[in-house]
Amino acid sequence: MMSSSAYSGIGMTSEGTRERLVRRLREKGIRDERVLEAIRRTPRHLFVDEALSSRAYEDTALPIGRGQTISQPYVVAMMTQAVMRDEPLGKVLEIGTGSGYQAAILARLAERVFTTERIGELQRAARQRFHRLGLHNVYTRHADGLEGWPGQAPFDAIVVTAGGRIPDRLLDQLGEGAVLVAPEDAGTFQQLVRVTRTAQGFERDELGAVSFVPLLEGLD
Numbered sequence: 001m002m003s004s005s006a007y008s009g010i011g012m013t014s015e016g017t018r019e020r021l022v023r024r025l026r027e028k029g030i031r032d033e034r035v036l037e038a039i040r041r042t043p044r045h046l047f048v049d050e051a052l053s054s055r056a057y058e059d060t061a062l063p064i065g066r067g068q069t070i071s072q073p074y075v076v077a078m079m080t081q082a083v084m085r086d087e088p089l090g091k092v093l094e095i096g097t098g099s100g101y102q103a104a105i106l107a108r109l110a111e112r113v114f115t116t117e118r119i120g121e122l123q124r125a126a127r128q129r130f131h132r133l134g135l136h137n138v139y140t141r142h143a144d145g146l147e148g149w150p151g152q153a154p155f156d157a158i159v160v161t162a163g164g165r166i167p168d169r170l171l172d173q174l175g176e177g178a179v180l181v182a183p184e185d186a187g188t189f190q191q192l193v194r195v196t197r198t199a200q201g202f203e204r205d206e207l208g209a210v211s212f213v214p215l216l217e218g219l220d
């Protein structure tokens, strides 16, 4: 788990290392300064096992146990950028808390973040990280995210971080003008899609091929 030395800033956690990651994301096309600033301010090394912390600022997915992964920073940045708008975000829902990294980024950009994880062990570890980092606007639940979080709907944005079919129940929990981003199964690959709820219905656009762990039903 996280020791106090992980907080006190050994070499790999230095600002220079994080700045390099931000530069790399900029080169890859991430333009939203608010998103880049959130990444700059979020210590990704605290979201992985200490044995992997020297790789935390590489732009790659890393294992977090139970066969799951913390998403690649570029993909986190792309999904976050896809839900940003001119006005501040109010409530955001995330499906698939995993390490909690994506939720921590969203927590700096939205008023409140609700995040669900089906694996109890991962949900508890993430909740501890939010607490230690002082991210008091993140609410977590050990729950099947396919249900969404009906008691808190409507949301300004929904971010799904596991790949599968997008359930209608989630789309129903979008407010008007709100967006959902999700990796959708497209045969042999996953397509990152953005669905916007308008007064007339739903509009959909595709943001590129991605690779996520599968969206599964039920609790573990």
Ligand code: SAH
Pocket: 068, 069, 070, 071, 095, 096, 097, 098, 099, 100, 101, 102, 103, 116, 117, 118, 119, 122, 143, 144, 145, 146, 161, 162, 213, 214, 215, 216, 217, 218
């Ligand atoms: N957002 C995470 C990425 C984790 S990987 C991060 O930043 O680290 C995706 C996570 O989705 C896994 O932890 C997996 O257990 C979880 N998951 C898969 N299906 C789910 C479901 N139906 N409800 C909630 N979580 C789910």
